[in-house]
Amino acid sequence: MNSTDRNRRRWTYVVIYLVMSVAAVGATFHVTLRSELARLSRTGRVVLEQSSDRLIAQLESYREMTDLMARHPQVSALIEGRSSRAVTSEFLLRTALTTGAKELHTLDAQGRVLASSTLEEAPHIIGTDWSNRADVIAARTRRMGIYHSADDLGQRSYYFARSVLNDTGNPQGYVVVKVNMDELEAEWRIDETVVTFFDTSGVSFVSNRLGLALRHDSKLQQTPSASFGYPETLQSFPHHQLSRAGGHDIWNFESGSEMPERALIASQDVPLINMTARAFIDTNPAFSEARLLAALAAAVLSLFGMGFAFFAQSRDRLADQLRVEAEANTQLEARVAKRNAQLQQAQDNLIQASKLTALGQMSAGISHELNQPLSAIQNYTANAEKLIERGREPEARENLTLIAEQTQRMDRIIHNLRGFARKETEPLETVNVADVLAASLGLAEQRAKSENVDIVLHSVPHAWVDAGQIRLQQVIVNLLSNAMDALSDCESKKITVTLSQHRKQVQLVISDTGPGLKDIERAFEPFYTTKDIGASKGLGLGLSISYGIVGSFGGLLSVENLDQGGAAFTITLPAIATHQEASQ
Numbered sequence: 263m264n265s266t267d268r269n270r271r272r273w274t275y276v277v278i279y280l281v282m283s284v285a286a287v288g289a290t291f292h293v294t295l296r297s298e299l300a301r302l303s304r305t306g307r308v309v310l311e312q313s314s315d316r317l318i319a320q321l322e323s324y325r326e327m328t329d330l331m332a333r334h335p336q337v338s339a340l341i342e343g344r345s346s347r348a349v350t351s352e353f354l355l356r357t358a359l360t361t362g363a364k365e366l367h368t369l370d371a372q373g374r375v376l377a378s379s380t381l382e383e384a385p386h387i388i389g390t391d392w393s394n395r396a397d398v399i400a401a402r403t404r405r406m407g408i409y410h411s412a413d414d415l416g417q418r419s420y421y422f423a424r425s426v427l428n429d430t431g432n433p434q435g436y437v438v439v440k441v442n443m444d445e446l447e448a449e450w451r452i453d454e455t456v457v458t459f460f461d462t463s464g465v466s467f468v469s470n471r472l473g474l475a476l477r478h479d480s481k482l483q484q485t486p487s488a489s490f491g492y493p494e495t496l497q498s499f500p501h502h503q504l505s506r507a508g509g510h511d512i513w514n515f516e517s518g519s520e521m522p523e524r525a526l527i528a529s530q531d532v533p534l535i536n537m538t539a540r541a542f543i544d545t546n547p548a549f550s551e552a553r554l555l556a557a558l559a560a561a562v563l564s565l566f567g568m569g570f571a572f573f574a575q576s577r578d579r580l581a582d583q584l585r586v587e588a589e590a591n592t593q594l595e596a597r598v599a600k601r602n603a604q605l606q607q608a609q610d611n612l613i614q615a616s617k618l619t620a621l622g623q624m625s626a627g628i629s630h631e632l633n634q635p636l637s638a639i640q641n642y643t644a645n646a647e648k649l650i651e652r653g654r655e656p657e658a659r660e661n662l663t664l665i666a667e668q669t670q671r672m673d674r675i676i677h678n679l680r681g682f683a684r685k686e687t688e689p690l691e692t693v694n695v696a697d698v699l700a701a702s703l704g705l706a707e708q709r710a711k712s713e714n715v716d717i718v719l720h721s722v723p724h725a726w727v728d729a730g731q732i733r734l735q736q737v738i739v740n741l742l743s744n745a746m747d748a749l750s751d752c753e754s755k756k757i758t759v760t761l762s763q764h765r766k767q768v769q770l771v772i773s774d775t776g777p778g779l780k781d782i783e784r785a786f787e788p789f790y791t792t793k794d795i796g797a798s799k800g801l802g803l804g805l806s807i808s809y810g811i812v813g814s815f816g817g818l819l820s821v822e823n824l825d826q827g828g829a830a831f832t833i834t835l836p837a838i839a840t841h842q843e844a845s846q
């Protein structure tokens with residue numbers, strides 16, 4: 263893959279990873295936010311429950327007191343005209359002081375004030391008509407009437423009204439108890455969560471934050487109901503926008519107000535006081551938690567991404583390195599091949615040179631060898647001429663015989679050389695040296711017997727090599743014949759022939775008990791001979807030709823003089839595994 267493709271693929275992975283990471287971070291944020299908001303909502307409900315219970319419990323005592331007062335004989339006595347206003351008002355004032363109620367009033371059957379605990383400080387209240395008030399209207403039907411209002415000074419009051427029944431069970435008057443809300447709230451303003459009780463006209467009547475009491479929320483109700491005795495102008499509830507998050511109502515307040523900027527709303531209807539309680543829970547911890555977890559997820563994903571990028575980069579670097587190494591290897595191999603070719607060329611040149619040297623040596627030797635018989639022939643011819651001139655023909659004929667001998671010798675030299683040249687073209691084949699050895703021994707047998715030479719054979723049955731059968735036989739016969747030549751003047755005439763195979767080499771050793779080589783360094787030199795040239799076969803070509811033949815099989819012919827006397831020639835050839843051997 264080239265680097266452009268690799269870059270393109272990498273960028274595709276990066277984009278996919280980024281998109282997935284953003285999705286994962288977003289999902290983490292939303293899931294965390296949802297669960298945190300649910301937790302806050304549960305907390306809000308508990309706070310609301312507690313606040314509602316507390317308010318109801320506080321109002322309950324006044325409700326019961328109203329019940330008791332409606333049945334009190336002093337109240338009945340006043341309504342029935344059996345007691346005076348002053349006495350009853352005094353009774354009401356005392357009761358108010360002991361119970362903590364703000365005011366206590368007794369009304370006649372038409373709803374006008376007959377007596378009041380405030381008679382002394384506000385005597386004008388006597389005769390006021392409250393018949394249209396919601397609590398009195400409700401009390402008329404024998405229920406517990408409730409009502410709330412606020413005066414111009416912002417003092418909020420909660421009222422309970424109960425009918426005073428006559429003997430026949432019909433209302434003959436009413437008792438009204440007024441409770442000051444500010445005093446009730448004083449106990450629970452320390453709550454952390456803002457809790458507000460809204461009435462049906464959208465006015466926050468009770469709250470654990472003083473500043474939030476008596477404020478109108480136009481989003482709940484356009485205008486505050488006139489049925490509650492509120493001042494004409496009410497302050498607005500802090501301005502806010504509505505939204506939803508995680509299935510919850512959120513009121514978004516402007517910063518700077520005493521409300522949390524983003525408040526989760528938990529709400530609960532409180533039918534006993536006909537209001538709806540709302541808790542405003544700060545969602546900041548939920549958002550912070552969600553942001554924190556999202557940031558953590560982003561950090562982990564970034565780390566993972568960076569790790570992956572690092573891994574990918576080092577993998578690419580490694581790939582580049584390997585490629586560079588491979589290129590260097592290829593270059594090196596090319597250089598080695600070139601150098602090998604140069605070496606081969608040099609070797610070929612050397613071989614050529616050594617061939618030429620050998621040819622030179624041979625030519626010199628051949629010419630030397632041929633020169634001798636030639637000059638002898640010249641001498642014999644000249645002598646023969648002179649002898650014939652003098653009429654000594656019988657002697658001249660002897661010379662002719664000598665000339666014939668010299669030409670025979672020349673023929674042998676040339677024959678040897680031609681034979682060598684011809685056999686060199688024989689193709690190589692798989693040859694069992696043991697067989698060739700047996701045939702060679704067969705050829706040498708006759709002479710050994712006539713010269714009393716003892717040939718001892720140690721041979722493995724198979725020793726396969728690549729060779730030319732005839733040429734190998736020629737070498738072995740030559741070595742045996744040389745050994746027998748060397749033994750001719752010896753008393754003990756013994757030739758030991760050993761054929762063995764060691765791992766991948768076949769070795770044939772032909773050793774004798776003769777005198778050994780006189781000049782071992784020159785043994786393979788062409789035309790080196792210690793034998794009588796004229797008389798018999800000594801030409802000095804046998805070993806050099808044998809050396810060349812064994813070399814042409816990829817083997818080596820070597821010689822050593824043995825410590826105990828005698829020479830040992832060793833033919834070493836590379837062994838080849840035959841099918842039989844391979845299957846064994």
Ligand code: ADP
Binds near residue numbers: 802
């Ligand atoms: P040639 O047999 O015609 O002399 P070779 O090349 O075969 O030529 O031998 C060269 C010479 O090596 C011989 O003349 C002889 O001196 C010596 N030589 C060869 N084989 C033996 C041997 N087995 N023992 C001693 N000398 C040997």
